[in-house]
Amino acid sequence: MDRLLEKRKLALLSERKLEILKKLNGRRMTLSELSKELEISKSSVKGHLNKLVDAELIRRLNEGRKWIYYKLTDKGRKALYEESRKSILMLILSILSILIGISMAKISAPDLRLLKEVKIKIN
Template sequence: MAKVTLDRETFKALASDVRLEILKILDGKKMSLNEISNVMRLNKATLHEHLTKLNEAGLVKKNSREGHKWVYYKLTWKGESLLHPENTKIVVLFTITFISLWMGIIQLLFYARGTLVSLGSGFTPSRFFAENEGGGMMDTNVTTSSSKILSSLPKNTRIFLDENTGVWKAVYQNPMFLYVAVICFVVFIVLLCVSIWRLWENRSPKL
């Protein structure tokens, strides 16, 4: 279980069973003084005194809107952390989870985009390939110079004609980006399962 540091004011606020019960009632909800009074069957004046002490300790905050007479009470992050000590760890875990997803998407985009590779001025496509300027796989019937250029290209390289410049270009798709993307997606799935499990386990108040 995660450790929660308590100051003197918090200790004083938690010294009452009534105030502990108020924290549990407000867990995940915001309620008015009347609603809390009806649930706990306490006098409103007494209840207001307890809520004031919880508010001073930073465990409960008041929400009120201008023009509305009703004041609603809800737990602060500090108050929620007392009931659910794993909250901070779960938030960090979910953050790392979605960072891994984002990294995976970025790596996948890098792989799909590829890297432009210079073919040099000596590259001359074959007659067959020249007649199919829409792009595709390079015909093996090329000049000697072009053949050397092709043999020097790494795998996962596709060749196309830039219609704007009329220059033949090659794009290299580095498989490392794809491998890293797959790893990131696997990490995302594992962390997401762990995060959901921790969140489910942390749903019940620990006080």
């Protein structure tokens, strides 16, 4: 049950939060650096960062310095990997759909009936 809930939470990641995760995948960054890189206000970035920290996808690094850094966690890295994997799968499915569409135009009527029967059996 927890795993399903976790997957649903990750599915709700906004594009902006994904951008932040991608930036933090390369190196740790401050709020100001992220704001500048993403070209959005610090207050907007701060809101996204707080939600990502709450979800344990990133963590704050306050080493007693002037700046607070944000770093991707292992959980965040996995979430980013899952998003990348989904994007790749969607691309592959799109290409396959196009190829199937092209080949369907060349399939004879008996072959088309056979394909429909196979599809019904699979479903």
